[in-house]
Amino acid sequence: MMKAVKLSALVAVAALATGCASQSDFDKLKADVDSLKPQVSAAAADAASAKAAAAEASAKASAAESAANRAAQYAQDTNSKLDRMFKRSQHK
Template identity: 75%
Template sequence: MMRAIKLSAVVAIAALATGCASTSDLEALDARVGTLEGKVATASADAASAKAAAAEAAAKAAAAEAAANRAAQYAQDTNSKLDRMFKKSQHK
């Protein structure tokens, strides 16, 4: 029984010695949280901007690919036409 009382006294003294978070600690923590929230908002906006730029770049790349495919098809058509004209001129 005496041992339990001594142990309780030691725990109580230790709890009082360490104390709880003070108001200034909570205010400092709140300020840090506010700063972090601002940084998260900035990072989120930057990510959204990067996503929009990537989508725009992808659209431009798709348009360029389509234009290149059309140009290749026109070149192939022209080469076929020139080959036919050459063969026709050689037959005569």
């Protein structure tokens, strides 16, 4: 029982100490939020643009990797053919 009374007194003191927000506080906060909305929209647009650019770069990197793998395979095939030709020329 005493704990409840002490807790209630503590809550009452805290509520009185903090006070209530006035309408002007709410209006200022609303104005601040409204001023941030265009910045948030711009940031979202920049993020979308960056995401699109990253996807395009990833696609180009994949294409370049594929081309490099094909070139490496062609080089390996060519080296194999040259080795066979050299071995044949040594047999004669």
